[in-house]
Amino acid sequence: MEITQFSIEEIKDPTNIIEGKRFEFLLDIEVDEEDELYTEAGIEIRTLVGQKADNEIFILNYFIIDKADNSYLDFELEEDEEAMILNFCKEELTKENIE
Secondary structure (H helix, E strand, C coil): CEEEEEEEEEECCCCCCCCCEEEEEEEEEECCCCCCCCCCCCEEEEEEEEECCCCCEEEEEEEEEECCCCEEECCCCCHHHHHHHHHHHHHHHHHHHHC
């Protein structure tokens, strides 16, 4: 599994009820043809990430989407795949905060 493209958008909370910040990552993923997540059109993982005031970054939720018809796939990521995505998001948020 490899991330080929991505976008980040901060999700604003006008009520200030949610502690910290929330971000939505849209990750284009390339998977091997033998992988159960493989689709001909490719997949996208919509990942919701939280960042607390102490800069702790964590995954709130994610959705795996078949790019052919934008349907949600009923799969869970393996622990190592979820860790890879979390590390990617942490790196990108760190870059965003530095710039």
